[in-house]
Amino acid sequence: MSNNLLKGKRGIIFGALDEKSIAWKVAKQAHDEGAKFVLTNAPIALRMGTIDELAKETGSKVIPADATNMDDLDNLFKQSIKELGGKIDFVLHSIGMSVNVRKGNPYYNQNYDFTLKGLDVSALSFHKVMQSAWNLDAMNEWGSIVGLSYIAAQRVFHTYNDMADNKAFLESIARSFGYHYGVRKNVRVNTISQSPTLTTAGSGVKGFMSFLNFAEKMSPLGNATAEDCANYCVTLFSDLTKRVTMQNLYNDGGFSMTGVSQNVLDQFMDGE
Numbered sequence: 001m002s003n004n005l006l007k008g009k010r011g012i013i014f015g016a017l018d019e020k021s022i023a024w025k026v027a028k029q030a031h032d033e034g035a036k037f038v039l040t041n042a043p044i045a046l047r048m049g050t051i052d053e054l055a056k057e058t059g060s061k062v063i064p065a066d067a068t069n070m071d072d073l074d075n076l077f078k079q080s081i082k083e084l085g086g087k088i089d090f091v092l093h094s095i096g097m098s099v100n101v102r103k104g105n106p107y108y109n110q111n112y113d114f115t116l117k118g119l120d121v122s123a124l125s126f127h128k129v130m131q132s133a134w135n136l137d138a139m140n141e142w143g144s145i146v147g148l149s150y151i152a153a154q155r156v157f158h159t160y161n162d163m164a165d166n167k168a169f170l171e172s173i174a175r176s177f178g179y180h181y182g183v184r185k186n187v188r189v190n191t192i193s194q195s196p197t198l199t200t201a202g203s204g205v206k207g208f209m210s211f212l213n214f215a216e217k218m219s220p221l222g223n224a225t226a227e228d229c230a231n232y233c234v235t236l237f238s239d240l241t242k243r244v245t246m247q248n249l250y251n252d253g254g255f256s257m258t259g260v261s262q263n264v265l266d267q268f269m270d271g272e
């Protein structure tokens with residue numbers, strides 16, 4: 001049921017590849033809550049995915065943009081303001097990629113060209129998005145910018161590889177840019193540390209289903225779904241969270257605060 005939490009708000013949503021994507025769920029929920037927005041992704045991702053279906057469903061325009069390219073980002077913000085009829089109220093950054101993971105390079109034997117590419121796409125792009133918006137004065141007062149993260153930014157998940165470093169950098173950018181954007185224009189910047197979620201990108205991580213099942217057993221409330229994350233994003237885009245900023249917010253069913261659960265202990269107690 002809609003509460004019109006985002007009625008009259010304008011946004012940009014990065015990273016909706018297909019219906020498994022968290023960004024896809026966010027777009028649908030934001031639409032249901034009354035928002036207007038532009039959908040964007042890199043040109044190659046647009047060719048791979050099915051974003052046109054989402055655009056049709058939500059009445060949104062798709063504007064291609066490479067989030068690592070400042071010219072593309074400047075054009076995206078200018079065209080979005082024109083398309084939506086005013087400055088931007090919310091931005092979702094749901095972008096992540098590791099070439100080392102794709103190529104099967106372990107953390108201790110990285111190809112550093114691949115490492116830098118993944119860092120640029122997954123983390124530095126978050127800074128670039130905000131710097132473009134800052135330079136163009138594209139955000140409205142009390143706007144909200146959200147990036148998606150994962151607990152591997154704080155703890156070792158040994159096959160998450162250099163994506164863990166990328167997420168740690170992403171969270172640091174949210175704190176640092178959040179300070180400056182808050183002082184300048186009351187814009188909030190936060191990250192959501194989401195449960196492992198079965199997306200097209202996430203399933204490329206070695207042992208992902210084991211991550212998923214372990215987190216489910218560890219979390220008192222179970223894993224947060226993509227739909228749960230979309231609902232959380234909507235609250236952060238809304239005026240209900242006007243003074244929540246510079247935070248890394250866990251949406252993980254309690255996983256991050258649980259040392260060990262009975263469900264996990266039970267796996268080791270047979271025969272006692």
